[in-house]
Amino acid sequence: MIAFTRRTLLAAGAAAAACPGWAAESEAARLDRFFAACFQRRVSRDPLSQTGLGLKSGMDRWPDTGEARATEDAAMARKELAELATFDQAALDPARRLSCAVFAYDGAETLKSYRWRGNRYPVCQMRGPQRTIPQTLINNHPIRDRADAEAYVARLIGVKPYLAGIVAGLERQAAAGVRPPAFSYPLVIGNCENLLRGAPFGGDGDSPILADFKGKIAGLGLPDAVHAKLVADAGAAMREGFGPGFRLLIDWLRASQAVMSHNDGVWSLPDGDAYYLAALELETTLPLTPQQVHQTGLEEVARIQAAMREVMKKTGFTGALPDFFRHVQTDPKFYYPNTVQGKAAYLDAMRGRIAAVEARLGEVMTRVPRGKMVVKPVEPWLEKSAGTAGYFAGAPDGSRPGILYVNTVEMRNLPRYALSSLSFHEGVPGHHLENAISQELTSLPSFRRHGGYTAYSEGWALYAEQLPYAMGLYDDPYQAFGQLSEELMRAGRLVVDTGVHHLRWSREAAVDWLDRNTANGHADNITAIQRYIVTPGQATAYETGKLKMMELRSQAEKTLGPRYDQRRFNDALLGNGPLPLALLDETMTAWIAGGGKPT
Incomplete structure (x- = not known):
């Protein structure tokens, strides 16, 4: 998820297939290549997106959460917006012009989010590594062969430096006067502690992550010695990487509770009203x-x-x-x-x-x-x-x-x-x-x-x-x-x-x-x-x-009269994929003006 409203990118564009050189391309083809290149570049910088793709690359890593990476992402957004401005809109069809508008909106949104990155709570009961890590491993990280299993183990080891980076970011925010509200600490700490219950940390049964790992490799048909080594490696990685990483986060949260914020609204944060x-x-x-x-x-x-x-x-x-x-x-x-x-x-x-x-x-x-x-x-x-x-x-x-x-x-x-x-x-x-x-x-x-x-x-x-x-x-x-x-x-x-x-x-x-x-x-x-x-x-x-969609439906019913078909209207609402509401309004208004034809 990019800042406030973007979902995590989950798939790369197949549209990046080989095509003629840039100089020989039409404006439409050049734009298509630009969009595909931008998307692939973003995915290549995010291991979690690569895992969602089913790619082998990135399966052994966690994202870079440092301030330098955030600054690089903002610079990349500015560069992409500047390049977008070089395309001749008059030479593009309506569908591609809409894509340009969406891309421009997304870029501007990324820059706004960068402006307010210090006010957003990266760790709270609704988001944070206590959710991202187990959900990625359990839900998104497949183990289809030994290499996938070894990548899973590498990720377990990498939890410690990943969480160290997140804690460093929390320290920067705290120094600027931004801490999560008081009630969130015990909820987050409880989630973290739940992940450290069971083998290899002690207690009955396996911890949730070790149980997931064992369950996934059980059906691979690996030789007994290889299977045993992978289980042992996973246990060691949890003791040396996963466990220490989460204890680092738990320790920071407990220490922060001593000076935790009791103000509930973000008005209490720096520039809170503007935020x-x-x-x-x-x-x-x-x-x-x-x-x-x-x-x-x-x-x-x-x-x-x-x-x-x-x-x-x-x-x-x-x-x-x-x-x-x-x-x-x-x-x-x-x-x-x-x-x-x-x-x-x-x-x-x-x-x-x-x-x-x-x-x-x-x-x-x-x-x-x-x-x-x-x-x-x-x-x-x-x-x-x-x-x-x-x-x-x-x-x-x-x-x-x-x-x-x-x-x-x-x-x-x-x-x-x-x-x-x-x-x-x-x-x-x-x-x-x-x-x-x-x-x-x-x-x-x-x-x-x-x-x-x-x-x-x-x-x-x-x-x-x-x-x-x-x-x-x-x-x-x-x-x-x-x-x-x-x-x-x-x-x-x-x-x-x-x-x-x-x-x-x-x-x-x-x-x-x-x-x-x-x-x-x-x-x-x-x-x-x-x-x-x-x-x-x-x-x-x-x-x-919802109110915007109901407003558009009412407009369609009134304008189209007996020609209105709710199936076509609902198809049209979804037919352009996710859109900011202002652009949804524009596209649906045009669809209505065109007679509400099938999309």
Whole structure:
């Protein structure tokens, strides 16, 4: 992920195949080569992107997190933007001109992120090496042969210098007056300590990483002596590299707790107000002010609560909306048992809802991706700090499916009435559908297929939650209430995110606002506010993106009249891959003006 809104690049462009020399090329061909070269250059500098590609190169290394590398990346962005300016836009077709606009936006975004790099929390409960390292090794690092296994071992050894570099960066930030908020320390420390439980560090069983390594090499059919050596090497690498690296991070975090910050909003950081304004723009991709975002949130909350009251009547419940909130929060019938069987039943029910919408996807769009998806519980080492659910993209070549992770640590956080909307948001027709389609748009340059914007991807997922209404898949009032409760929470984020970071609300005041205005439980609201505090602006992108897409749909329905086809509209929303919202508006407005034809 590049700063605030860019997802980690996961695949290189096949478009860099051999072609005639630069001098003999058309402007279009020269531009295509430029985009491919830029994308490959970025991937070559990031071992994690190379691992996502399935490339052997980089599988034994971690990224360079030093200040010099950040400065080099910014210089590279400036150079690329200067070269982009040399292309004759008049000689390009509309699709390539759009790619130029996206590339220019991305470059400017990189430079803005560089400007504010010192204010961003690189280690907190929502991100950091305590997540990146195990997720890379377990989810993305395949072991297909001995060389892959040896690269895995090399990465285990490399954890110590990698984390030493991250700690050095934390020291620089602390010297400038930037430290993570107080509540994040025990959560991060807990994640780190979970990775150091089990062999080779002591305790019962294997540690999560050693268990992953052993499981992956078990099916290689290696000679016994080679197998034994690899296991021994992995154990030694964990004792000498992995373990000491994480203990270094743990020690720094514990020492920092003595002088930790108790201010929750980023207004307390150096140039905090300006930083938050930049964060809002980077996350929403629009030049919105905190006041605008806050007011929109209040208006959306009122609208959604009115819709909830209508749904509440259909359930037969009599009373005020806050009473209904308490009813669904406290009645055991709305929750699966917090047992192994209850958790398995919940995951099976999610798979069933996703299968149901997949079977009828043709009713709302014609684009159906080839990429597959699986539903899994969040790993035990991450449960206590992870959110409710999250989607991780699959490999572009289909070798690794997309994964919908669900945090089943506490089933009270997973009400039955929200199961459908959560399945549709994270899976199909939400994140998995959008991501898989984007990866398969081979006519686009690679940087567009494999990039992303929070406002676009989360906006689509929230918009997509509503598509199954037309299929009849919200088949009782409580499921409809669940969808509205999820939407209400996203609208509430506009209020509390700006409340904490701009209006200087305390964490407790923000939690209290959610308690009074949403259907979420108190513990869930505490976790939510802690997330918004360490990722300023990010939570505002969901509703902002959805509102833009709903605005465009309304415009299409009004302009096209009987020619409007929701399948074509949804295809068009996804047909250009991820876009900043202003560019999405331009492309969709042009599509509508052109008669809403198939894309």
